[in-house]
Every structure is written in structure tokens, then in C-alpha cells.
Amino acid sequence: MSQEHQNGKGKGSGHSAGGSNDANGSNAPPVSSRPQYVTVGSGSTTESAARLQAMLDTDSGYGGSMAGDSVQGWHPRFTEDRPSPAHSPMVRGESSQAADNERRQQASAIHQLWYNQHRVALGRSINRVVETLKSLQEMNASWPATYPSVQRAEAGQTQRRDPRPGLVHTQSTAAGATSISEPPRPGSMRRSLTSIGENSTEAESSTAAEQRSVPEPRLITPQIAQEFSILKLDLKLGALHQTELVHSLEKNSIASLLDGKISTSIKHLLSLRDRIEDTSSKVLVTGDLNTGKSTFCNALLRRKILPEDQQPCTSIFCEVLDARENGGVEEVHAVHKEVIYDRHDESTYDVFALRELERIVTDNDTYTQCKVYVKDVRTIDESLLNNGVVDISIIDAPGLNLDTTKTTAVFARQEEIDVVVFVVSAANHFTQTAKEFIWAAAAEKAYIFIVVNGYDNIRDKQRCQKLILEQVAGLSPRTFKESAELVHFVSSNAIPSAPPGPGGNGGGSGSASGGGGDGPEDDDGEPEGKGKGKEKEKIRDFENLEQSLRRFVLEKRARSKLAPAKTYLLNVLGDVHTLATVNQEVAQSELDRVTKELNELEPLLEASKKAKAEVSDDIDKTIEATCKGIYDHTRSTLTTAIAESGDEDLGVEYPGLFSAFQYAEDLKEAILSQISASVIACEEHARRRTVDGVSSIKQLGLLHLGDEYTDLSFRSDVMFTRKRDKLAKQVEIETELWDFFDWSTIIQKQEKMAGTGMAMTVLTVAGGRMLGGYGWIDGALAGVKVVGNNNLRHLIIPGILATAVAATAYILSQIPHSLPHRLSSKVSAQLEAIDYVHTNSDRISSSVRKVLRFPADNLRVGLQRSVEQLGTKQEETRKVKIESEVARKYFGNLVNESAKLRNTVEAVDLEGPAPGVAAAYDS
Numbered sequence: 069m070s071q072e073h074q075n076g077k078g079k080g081s082g083h084s085a086g087g088s089n090d091a092n093g094s095n096a097p098p099v100s101s102r103p104q105y106v107t108v109g110s111g112s113t114t115e116s117a118a119r120l121q122a123m124l125d126t127d128s129g130y131g132g133s134m135a136g137d138s139v140q141g142w143h144p145r146f147t148e149d150r151p152s153p154a155h156s157p158m159v160r161g162e163s164s165q166a167a168d169n170e171r172r173q174q175a176s177a178i179h180q181l182w183y184n185q186h187r188v189a190l191g192r193s194i195n196r197v198v199e200t201l202k203s204l205q206e207m208n209a210s211w212p213a214t215y216p217s218v219q220r221a222e223a224g225q226t227q228r229r230d231p232r233p234g235l236v237h238t239q240s241t242a243a244g245a246t247s248i249s250e251p252p253r254p255g256s257m258r259r260s261l262t263s264i265g266e267n268s269t270e271a272e273s274s275t276a277a278e279q280r281s282v283p284e285p286r287l288i289t290p291q292i293a294q295e296f297s298i299l300k301l302d303l304k305l306g307a308l309h310q311t312e313l314v315h316s317l318e319k320n321s322i323a324s325l326l327d328g329k330i331s332t333s334i335k336h337l338l339s340l341r342d343r344i345e346d347t348s349s350k351v352l353v354t355g356d357l358n359t360g361k362s363t364f365c366n367a368l369l370r371r372k373i374l375p376e377d378q379q380p381c382t383s384i385f386c387e388v389l390d391a392r393e394n395g396g397v398e399e400v401h402a403v404h405k406e407v408i409y410d411r412h413d414e415s416t417y418d419v420f421a422l423r424e425l426e427r428i429v430t431d432n433d434t435y436t437q438c439k440v441y442v443k444d445v446r447t448i449d450e451s452l453l454n455n456g457v458v459d460i461s462i463i464d465a466p467g468l469n470l471d472t473t474k475t476t477a478v479f480a481r482q483e484e485i486d487v488v489v490f491v492v493s494a495a496n497h498f499t500q501t502a503k504e505f506i507w508a509a510a511a512e513k514a515y516i517f518i519v520v521n522g523y524d525n526i527r528d529k530q531r532c533q534k535l536i537l538e539q540v541a542g543l544s545p546r547t548f549k550e551s552a553e554l555v556h557f558v559s560s561n562a563i564p565s566a567p568p569g570p571g572g573n574g575g576g577s578g579s580a581s582g583g584g585g586d587g588p589e590d591d592d593g594e595p596e597g598k599g600k601g602k603e604k605e606k607i608r609d610f611e612n613l614e615q616s617l618r619r620f621v622l623e624k625r626a627r628s629k630l631a632p633a634k635t636y637l638l639n640v641l642g643d644v645h646t647l648a649t650v651n652q653e654v655a656q657s658e659l660d661r662v663t664k665e666l667n668e669l670e671p672l673l674e675a676s677k678k679a680k681a682e683v684s685d686d687i688d689k690t691i692e693a694t695c696k697g698i699y700d701h702t703r704s705t706l707t708t709a710i711a712e713s714g715d716e717d718l719g720v721e722y723p724g725l726f727s728a729f730q731y732a733e734d735l736k737e738a739i740l741s742q743i744s745a746s747v748i749a750c751e752e753h754a755r756r757r758t759v760d761g762v763s764s765i766k767q768l769g770l771l772h773l774g775d776e777y778t779d780l781s782f783r784s785d786v787m788f789t790r791k792r793d794k795l796a797k798q799v800e801i802e803t804e805l806w807d808f809f810d811w812s813t814i815i816q817k818q819e820k821m822a823g824t825g826m827a828m829t830v831l832t833v834a835g836g837r838m839l840g841g842y843g844w845i846d847g848a849l850a851g852v853k854v855v856g857n858n859n860l861r862h863l864i865i866p867g868i869l870a871t872a873v874a875a876t877a878y879i880l881s882q883i884p885h886s887l888p889h890r891l892s893s894k895v896s897a898q899l900e901a902i903d904y905v906h907t908n909s910d911r912i913s914s915s916v917r918k919v920l921r922f923p924a925d926n927l928r929v930g931l932q933r934s935v936e937q938l939g940t941k942q943e944e945t946r947k948v949k950i951e952s953e954v955a956r957k958y959f960g961n962l963v964n965e966s967a968k969l970r971n972t973v974e975a976v977d978l979e980g981p982a983p984g985v986a987a988a989y990d991s
């Protein structure tokens with residue numbers, strides 16, 4: 069019974085790529101660009117089927133319903149080389165078969181509708197999640213997201229802080245927030261202990277409780293860290309624990325790792341989107357060596373296509389596809405090693421005839437896999453390769469052994485593999501390799517279709533079933549739960565098959581007709597009727613398997629095709645939700661922190677600005693007042709010192725007349741050194757005032773700058789060392805003879821004495837004034853008057869002499885009294901001439917000003933810097949505040965958005981049966 073290729077025949081509306089072998093899909097569909105549902109069968113579509121068809125046209129997800137969304141629409145490539153299949157001709161004719169066909173059509177249409185609704189919903193969700201992830205990536209670039217990390221309870225470490233630009237930034241989390249309401253995660257996420265000691269049920273004494281170190285509050289519990297499934301960072305660097313690594317890595321490194329994870333996730337989501345848009349499905353048949361995998365595939369195809377042997381022979385992956393995908397030509401494409409197969413690029417494979425397959429399959433040095441294009445000998449009602457809804461290819465994998473297990477596991481993990489059929493020998497049960505493979509595959513695929521082959525060899529069939537099912541329960545509980553559908557006990561070699569040649573037709577659709585030539589011998593030696601009965605039973609069992617497999621592939625396609633997308637979406641959304649929640653908290657705590665910081669900064673800055681202005685004024689005033697005080701003090705001190713220098717006891721002994729000049733020199737020196745001493749005293753005074761001044765500036769600095777104030781070392785002893793007063797050099801006074809006569813005193817005394825008696829005058833001159841006074845000449849003249857001229861003539865000479873002697877003696881005796889005054893007056897006059905007092909006062913006060921200005925300027929600079937620093941800090945904090953506000957808003961929205969998206973994705977119910985489908989197939 070060969071299958072006819074019926075392009076456009078018997079279709080409600082044409083298949084978009086019906087009859088087109090154009091690889092590029094250039095043959096646009098005649099009516100709409102969307103592919104349309106293929107009505108199969110006799111062509112007699114009923115009203116209800118037509119209605120369903122119409123629904124599919126409007127809500128197929130291939131076009132209309134997707135329009136307006138950014139969901140990727142129909143891809144022409146998915147229809148390429150996929151002509152509509154022929155339907156089984158009506159043999160039984162008439163009503164019962166027509167009703168049967170219609171029922172199947174309806175079931176298929178309903179299923180397609182149901183499937184498409186879910187597909188569109190998931191497609192939309194994928195797009196939204198991709199957009200969400202992209203925005204998260206952008207946010208992560210501008211505001212490095214905090215990756216949740218676990219604080220180890222036993223470590224009791226203080227939370228580490230991570231520097232944000234210019235400011236200290238909380239790395240992990242805000243203290244206090246101890247938990248996050250985490251939505252339930254998909255899958256069987258196991259909750260582990262939250263921390264050491266938390267599960268301790270032992271009673272503890274109150275003292276122990278007091279002494280026990282309280283673990284720091286944690287925002288991220290270990291469970292949450294564990295629950296990261298997609299965006300979990302793979303931090304396997306060195307011997308550090310993951311959480312320690314999260315802490316030890318810089319925040320930006322974490323952010324860039326996260327960025328990489330997000331990119332990978334986006335890529336995967338896009339490939340998942342392509343995958344759910346794809347109408348093709350792949351079934352991987354695998355199992356232990358020689359368990360009858362090839363025999364089983366051949367039985368499914370009802371043709372002896374794949375080589376069967378009693379010894380292991382399949383060494384490469386053989387993918388059996390409908391020949392219509394190869395322009396209707398039956399042939400083998402043996403794919404070269406390490407190339408990606410492209411049917412349109414012959415350099416990627418070698419072409420062989422079907423009969424050469426056995427040789428290729430055993431020659432595993434040249435090829436890694438081959439594509440076997442075969443014509444389907446069965447109608448679409450029975451065919452597994454093409455059934456009008458989906459194109460299925462069957463992949464016969466090499467038997468599992470040390471060399472192939474890994475390859476097959478990798479193969480099974482491929483996204484294109486919708487169903488893994490595991491063939492196990494009824495006699496040998498599951499080997500260790502088989503168990504390991506199923507464990508691994510079950511984690512990936514959730515359901516495994518198990519074929520227990522060679523059931524004909526088993527005598528105690530019930531025991532075999534029991535033992536196998538027990539093992540399945542342990543290996544894949546979900547598969548076990550649906551074992552009626554997913555675990556089948558069959559004898560593949562009992563299925564009649566056609567030879568491999570072109571157009572070969574083996575058992576055909578009427579396979580229930582009984583065992584063909586390839587059927588096993590009735591080795592039980594039982595009567596023929598009973599033997600035939602057994603054969604029929606084997607065929608029925610196999611047909612049941614086929615129906616289940618079709619259901620599994622078709623009806624539960626949603627699970628195999630859409631479930632990975634749903635699971636992945638839920639996982640990624642769960643991760644995004646966790647990240648968003650954590651980062652919302654972090655952004656909030658960051659915002660609180662910077663807001664507080666800003667509130668504190670503002671008055672600080674104001675105070676700093678005010679202090680800067682005030683302190684600057686204060687300092688200036690203090691310096692000026694100090695300098696003025698020092699100037700005045702110096703001036704008055706020096707003036708007094710100079711004025712009184714003659715009155716002081718200068719400590720110079722009068723050595724006598726003969727050393728009068730020396731005496732004058734000594735006196736001069738003593739006067740000068742006395743003045744110098746008072747200069748030094750003034751300097752000392754100024755020094756003390758300067759020390760006070762410097763110290764008060766320092767106090768101001770400490771008051772306004774605190775620790776920021778840099779104290780300058782001030783050495784008061786160095787003051788006035790460079791510009792010393794060189795008084796001796798400035799004053800040059802010659803001692804003159806007249807200096808020894810104190811004319812002013814003499815004249816003064818003479819004035820006082822005027823008006824007294826002559827005798828007294830003479831006596832005075834001769835006696836009393838001998839000791840001092842300058843009026844001796846007047847006295848002498850008065851004496852002349854008294855004595856008379858004659859007497860005078862006798863007296864005059866000796867008198868004059870006596871008087872002169874007396875006067876000289878007097879004058880000389882007055883030297884110690886008169887000379888200091890005289891010299892002091894001369895020094896004073898000369899010092900006045902050189903403006904000595906002012907110069908020194910100015911020198912000292914200027915020096916003080918200079919010294920005080922140094923710390924004052926330093927303080928001013930410090931205050932200026934403080935204002936600038938506070939200003940910069942305020943700017944940065946404001947920036948961080950804005951960033952944190954944006955981040956908090958963003959992550960807050962992301963929390964809601966991810967939760968909403970999760971609800972949408974969770975609402976896509978792939979677990980329940982497609983409406984009406986089960987009933988349609990229950991026959």
C-alpha cells in the first residue's frame with residue numbers, strides 16, 4: 069500500500085508549502101502568508117471541522133494573533149519541503165470510517181488550536197522576558213546589580229562593604245531585612261537547611277543562649293542562593309566557596325559575570341522561541357547494546373530500513389526522515405565528521421542508496437551520523453513520520469556503552485530532541501549504564517518513553533512487568549506515574565515489515581492482520597491458533613505502544629516542545645524575581661543611606677562654608693590685633709628703654725679721669741646693650757604672643773576641621789634668628805670732650821642761684837659749687853665786685869686759678885653723673901634719626917604676622933578644601949541618590965513585572981490533556 073503524494077488534494081485549504089520543494093520557501097502561499105491547517109482524509113470536511121479550521125485561521129498563532137505583538141511570526145523555513153501528507157484512503161468506506169476520520173480531524177484540529185494558544189502565550193512571554201532581560205542588562209551596566217550572597221552563619225563576619233563610585237556602598241544587603249517572600253519555584257526545588265544550628269532541636273541553656281553568637285541578619289538565605297537556576301553564577305575559581313567568591317569579587321566583576329549569564333539566557337530564550345515555532349519533532353531511540361532499537365525503529369516504520377544484527381552494529385546516529393523532506397527521494401546522507409549538516413550543501417554529506425546503510429552504519433570512522441530519507445509506507449492516520457500536525461524524525465542511536473553513553477547523553481540533551489525513547493531488554497532489565505543515562509535524561513526531559521523489548525522471550529511476564537516498573541519508579545518517578553502511557557512491553561521483531569527497497573511495503577496500515585514473514589517462530593510449539601493469537605497480541609501491544617507514542621509526541625507535544633520553554637521561562641523569571649527583590653532592597657537601603665547622608669551633609673556643608681568665611685575674618689582680625697599689640701608694646705618698651713637708658717645703673721664703674729674716654733665708650737656700649745636687651749625682651753614677648761596665636765589658630769583648625777586639620781610644626785625658637793637687631797652697627801657715636809660737660813645742668817644750677825649774696829656766691833663758687841654746678845664764672849665776677857679792684861688785682865690771678873682748679877675739679881667730679889645722660893641723649897637722638905623704635909617694632913610685628921599667617925593660610929586652605937570636599941561628596945551622593953531612586957523604581961517594577969509574567973507563564977497549563985483529544989483517540 070503505497071502512499072500517494074496529494075498536493076492540494078482533499079484539503080480544506082492549501083498547505084503553505086504544499087507541493088513545494090523550494091528550499092527557500094519562495095513559493096508564497098496563494099491566499100495568506102500564514103500556513104494553513106491541512107485537512108486530511110477523504111476531503112469531506114464537516115461543518116464542525118470547518119469551524120475549527122476557521123478558528124485556527126484566526127487564532128492559529130501563525131499570523132493574526134501574533135500580529136501587533138512582537139512575537140516572531142511564522143517562519144517559511146518551517147514549512148519547506150513539507151508537503152501535506154496523504155490520508156488513508158477509505159477502504160471500509162462509508163459512514164463508520166468517515167466518522168472515525170472526522171473524529172480524528174476534529175481531535176487534531178482542537179489539539180492544534182490548544183497547542184497554538186499555548187505556543188503563542190509562551191512566545192509572547194519569551195519576548196517579554198527577553199525585553200525584560202535586556203533592560204536588566206542595561207540597568208546592570210549603569211547600576212551594577214547586587215548578586216545575592218550568603219553570609220556564613222559560623223563566620224560571624226561583619227558585612228563587607230563594596231565601594232561605589234566615591235562612596236561606600238553596601239555590597240550584599242541591608243542589615244535587618246532578613247527574608248524575602250520568594251514565590252514558589254518550578255520543579256522540585258528542595259529546601260535545605262537555612263543555616264548551621266537552625267535545625268538543632270536540642271534544648272539549650274539560657275546561659276548558652278546568651279553566649280551564643282547571634283548570626284548576622286541575612287537578606288539572602290542559602291535557599292535563595294541555591295534556587296538560582298539560570299542566572300546562577302558559575303564561580304569555580306580556586307578553592308573558595310561560591311559565597312566567599314561573591315564577596316571577594318568586585319561588584320563590577322559580578323555584574324559583568326551576570327551580564328554574560330543574561331546574554332546566554334537571552335540567546336537560549338530566542339532559540340526556545342524558534343523551537344516552539346518549529347513544527348518538527350525528533351524522537352531519539354536509545355538503549356543498551358543490542359536491545360532491539362533498530363528492530364523497534366523498523367517496526368515503527370513498518371520497513372526494514374535500519375540494519376538489525378544479533379551483535380551490536382549501530383555505531384552512528386541514524387535519523388530517519390520523511391523522503392518528502394528530500395524531494396521525495398529515498399536515500400542516505402552520511403554526514404561528514406565535524407560539519408553541520410545542510411541538505412542543500414552536498415559538501416556536508418555523501419549520498420548513498422538505502423541498501424548501503426548497513427555498511428555506513430558499521431563504518432564509523434568516516435561519519436558521525438546519517439540522515440535516512442524514506443518514503444512513509446503508512447498513512448497519516450498511522451504514520452509516525454508525518455501525521456498532518458507535526459513532522460517527526462526518528463533517530464536510531466548506537467547502543468549505550470562506555471564510548472557512546474556520553475555522546476548519546478549530549479545528543480539527548482539537544483533541544484531538538486522532544487522525546488527520548490529508551491529501549492530496554494525485557495530479559496536484562498536496566499543495566500548500570502542504562503540507569504545512569506535515564507537519571508541524566510529524566511532530569512532534562514522529565515518524561516522518558518520506555519520500550520521494554522523482547523517481551524516474547526519472557527515467560528513470567530507479570531514478574532517482568534513488576535520488576536521493570538519498580539525500577540522505573542526509582543529512575544523516573546514522573547514516568548512511572550504515567551507508566552500506562554509511557555512504559556510498554558513489546559516484541560518489536562513480531563511486527564511485519566517491508567523490505568528496505570524503494571516503495572517497499574511491509575505490514576502496511578493493516579498491520580493488525582497478523583505476523584508477517586519476519587515474525588518469530590512460535591517456538592513454544594503451541595497449537596497454531598494459540599500461536600496466532602499470541603502474535604496478534606504482540607501486534608496489538610505494539611499498536612498500543614504506537615498510539616501512546618503518537619499521543620506522547622502529538623498530544624503531549626506541548627510538554628516536550630513547550631514545557632522546556634515554560635520551565636525555562638519560570639526558572640529565569642524566578643531568578644529575575646529574586647534578583648529584582650534583592651536589588652530593590654539594596655537600592656532602597658542605598659537610597660535611605662544616601663538620603664540620610666545628604667541630610668547630614670547639607671548642614672555640614674553650610675557650616676563649613678560659614679566657618680570658612682568667619683574663621684577667615686577671625687584669623688585676620690586676630691593676627692592684626694596681635695601684631696598691633698606687639699608693635700605698640702615694642703614701641704613703648706623701646707621708647708622707654710631708650711629714654712631711660714641714661715638714668716639706669718649701667719653697671720659701668722667710673723675708672724677715673726684718665727680713663728674718661730674709655731668710660732664713655734663703656735657707657736655707650738652699656739646703653740646700647742641695654743637697649744638691645746629690651747629689644748630682645750620685646751622679641752621674647754612677641755614670641756610668646758605668637759605661640760599663643762599659633763595655638764589659637766590650631767584650636768580653630770581642630771574645631772572646624774577635626775581630624776582633617778593638618779598641624780604644622782611650629783618652632784618659636786627659630787623666630788627672629790635671621791633678622792636680628794644690629795643696633796651696635798647702626799649707632800656710631802663719637803665721644804667728644806664736650807660730652808664730659810653737662811652744660812645744661814651747670815646752666816640750670818646757675819639760674820637757681822641768681823639773687824643770693826656775693827659772699828655766698830663766692831663761697832658757693834669756691835666751696836659748695838666746687839663739687840658741682842656750672843656758675844663758677846659768675847661767682848668769680850661777683851667776688852671781684854666785693855673785693856674791690858685793688859684787692860682784686862692781688863687776688864685775681866690766684867683766685868682765677870683757684871676757681872679754675874675748683875671748677876675743673878668739680879666738672880671732672882661730675883663726669884659719672886653727666887656722661888651717661890649725655891651719651892644717652894646722643895644715642896637717643898641718633899636712634900630717633902634712624903627711626904630705630906619704629907623699625908624694630910615693625911620688624912618684630914611683621915615677623916609675627918608672617919609666622920601667624922602660615923598656619924592661618926593653612927587653616928584657610930584646609931577650610932576651603934573641606935568645603936570643596938563636602939561639595940563634591942554632596943554632588944556624588946546626590947548622583948548616587950538619583951541612581952538609587954532609578955534602581956529602586958526599576959527593580960520595584962521588575963519585581964511586579966516578573967511576578968506578573970510568572971503568573972502568565974504558569975497559567976499555560978501543559979499538564980492537562982488537550983480538550984477532547986484523549987476521547988478522540990480512545991478507541
Ligand SMILES: Nc1nc2c(ncn2[C@@H]2O[C@H](COP(=O)(O)OP(=O)(O)OP(=O)(O)O)[C@@H](O)[C@H]2O)c(=O)[nH]1
Binds near residue numbers: 377380467
Ligand atoms: N526475540 C526477540 N528478538 C529481538 C527483538 N527485537 C530485536 N530482536 C533481535 O535482537 C537483535 C538485535 O537487534 P537490533 O535491532 O540490531 O539491536 P540494536 O539495539 O539496534 O543493536 P545496536 O544498535 O547495535 O546496539 C536482532 O537479532 C533482533 O532480531 C524482540 O522483540 N524479540
